[in-house]
Structure formats: structure tokens, C-alpha cells
Amino acid sequence: MLKKSFLPLSAIIGLLTAWETTSRLFDIPSWILPAPVAIFQEAIQSWDNYRHHLLSTISLTISGLVIGITIGIAIAIMLHLMPRVREAVYPLLIMSQNIPIIVLAPLLVIWFGFGILPKLLIIILVCFFPITVAMVDGLRQTSPELVHYMKMAGASKKQIFTKLELPHAIPQMFSGLKISATYSVMGAVISEWLGAQNGIGVYMTLASSSFRTDRVFVAIFFIMLLCMLLFAVILLLEKYLLKWRPSQEESS
């Protein structure tokens, strides 16, 4: 574990050091590019100023993500159980993802106002798709050998679904979940740009319009941290639920 994280860690430290030294050496104005130490100081000093923004974004992200995951799984199961509906709707689903979220967001505000609903909708829209696509594939790619055995053994359609197809799709679902988790934070920040009282998105807009570039970087840092934390939670959950899978060393 330590050995594995050594290379990426030293890369990050190297990057930060290069950044700090060049900032000092060339005397770059802090409104263009603040040095890492200055950003760090700002993060500590104004903690009380942005704490409520952070909490608001976290709760928005998590609610949106949870609803998005639920809807994503539900749609996947529905499409799998109704192949004709899948044929009809699947292309539509893919087309819906070609609409840039940044274009869709103002529309949602026009329709639903500035409350929490349009913000949640944006997060749900970016979250459900990766899960649905991954899970539909997982459900469809169930090994034919196993399906054959289940049929010969007299399994009903319901039993084939609950005992075979659903557990088979779980690993795929997790690949979708990882993508959704990272998207969800982005979705939350974009939704906050459109008009909100609180949130990292708001804090970021205020900071950039007053040329407080250091605060923009603080916001960026917390967005990254939130993404990574969500990712880690999903990794842990995956490890716990999929402990039956051969580890990488065994399978190679």
C-alpha cells in the first residue's frame, strides 16, 4: 500500500514545490496564480467564512447522488425486464446525454425556479446515466452457461433475475457508480452557479468576480476532496460487497 502510493505522492509534492518556487521566483501576482502556501493559509484563515457553503454543497451532492443512484438502478432493472421498452427508450437515453448540462441548467431554472428542485434534477440527470448504462450491460451479459443451468434446474423467471442476473450485474453497477459519484459533485457546483444562497459554486463565483483567485483555488481543492471522498466510500463498499471476486494477483 505504502509502496503503491509512493510514486503518485512524490509526483504531487514535486508539482507543488515547482509551483511554489516558480511563483516566488517570477513574482507572479497572486490574483493570477497564488502560490500553494498562500492558498493553504487562506483555506485555514477563512474556514468560518466558507464552512456553510461547504456543508450546503455536501448535503446537496449526497441527496442528489442517492436519488440519482436509486433512479439509475430502477431504470436499468425496468429496461432489462422489458426488452421492447429498452429498444424504444435506449437511444433516447443516449441522446439525452448529448445535451450539455450547462445548456440544460438554465432551462430547468426557467421551469422550476431557484429552489432545490432544479439543482437536484441536474445532479440526478448527470448521475443516473452511467449507472443505468453499466447495469443494463451487466444484466444482459449474464453468462449463458449459468442461465442454461438455472433453466434446466427449473428456475422461474423471477428466480433467474434475483438469484443470477442481479448479483451478476453488481460489479458492472459499481463501475457506473464510481463515474456517477465524481459527476455528482460537478453537477452540484454547476447547479449552484445558476443561483443559490449557499454552496461552493456560489463561493467560487463570488471569489472569481472579486479576483480572489486564492479562494477559487480553495473551492477547487474542496471540490476535489469531496469527489475523492465519495469515490473512496464507493470503493470500500465495493470491496466489502464483492469480496467473492478473485483479487488481482490471483487472477493473473
Add this chain to the structure above:
Amino acid sequence: MSKLVLEQIEKGFDEQLILADLSFGVNDGEFVSLLGPSGSGKSTIFHLIGGLYQPDQGTIYLNGQDIVGKKGSISYMPQTPALLPWRTILDNVMLGAELAHQPDRNQAIHMLRRAGLAEYSNRYPHELSGGMKQRAAFVRSLLSPQPFICLDEPFSALDEFTRLEMQKWLLSIWEEERPSVLFVTHNIEEAIFLSDRIIVLGSKPAQVIKEFDITFNRPRTEDLTLTNEFLAIKKEIFQTLRGVLDD
């Protein structure tokens, strides 16, 4: 009691006849092998008995009851172990019984112990060797509530040594439990070693060419395969099969 009878079964796909006027039976407690060249429609026979396909003509009876198109009438062991990778061996061997809503954990543990898999009952399939997986798959079919067992070339994917071990192991379990078994194989020696009766199938379309009664005493040991009687019957079956292939 479990007795299987196939009566004048005919089945074709896309105008090609796979099975024509196929009739045979398996008596209660009997071990019958279907022996035939590959492509002789052996799998189709299992699909018909398993209820996945409907025959174009003919009927299949299990204990006098028509089971055409009825899924889950027999207990089945496929060519590949087909164990669910996310279930432990114990949960896997209970699957057949679970589908009929009557899993019996204690009996499963007992059978796993007899199969020499006791220490592996909480392991996952990927941690077991090919032979052990097949043993688990056989235990699963023994624990299934259906008394009639169909085995579809269960050892064909194993290496020669493991296969012999598995045949001896299968015999030892079978000789104690005596379920009715229909065994499909393309290995002559395996068929003679295990069976009470061998049905040689011709190909395209499959029909019964000849039946051989194998009357060697049980329990059988490995030495049997080297006796003159064994070799004589092997030769006879081989010549029958060659006749099939030459046609």
C-alpha cells in the same frame, strides 16, 4: 422411484432432423450412458428432457407422467460446473434445492463432507480446482429435490488423471445413493466403467444403434478397466461406433 422413458422422439431445427424416432428408457436406480460421436444430438436430448425444447413428435415420461415442456423435472449437471461465483460452495450446492424452496443446510454440509469438500464449504468457486468444482456441481445435483439425475459430459473438460479420480469418486457416491442416472459421454471407457447399460447413438439424425448391458459386479474398481472382459466389450462398442462414423 424414478423411471424415465422417451418414446419415439423426433426433433429438427431448420428442416434438419436431429433426432428421429428415438426411444429409450432408464429404470429406477439404473445408470445409463448415452454414447455417441459429437454432434449426435446428445445435448438436444437433454434440452428436451429438461423441458427447454418441445419435441416435434413423441412423448417423455418420468414415473409415468408426461414431462414434455416441463422445466425442472430432473436434476442436471452441465459440462462446465456452472457454479455462481458470488456464492460460497455451501450456498452453491444448495441452489438446486433452494429453487424448489426446500434448502437443507445440514444435509448440504453432510454431503460436502462426504465429497471431501468440507474445508472448502465457505470458499468461493474461483478458489477451487477444476475437479473440486465438478464435485461441488455433482453434490448440487444430488441435493436437488428431483431424484432423476442427468449428467452432460461432466468430466470432459478435466485432464486424464483428474477424470479417473472423478469417475471413481462418482461411482462410490452413486453406489451408495443409487439415484437413476442418465449420463452423456463420448468416452467409451468411461461409459463402460460407470454404467449398467450403454446406448450407442448414431448421428444425423440420432437414433439408437445398439444397446450394451454392462454386467460387471459392483462395487467396481480401477482394475476392472484392464480385464479381458472389459477390453472385449470396449472393442465391440468401438466397432459399433466406427460403423456409425463410416456411414
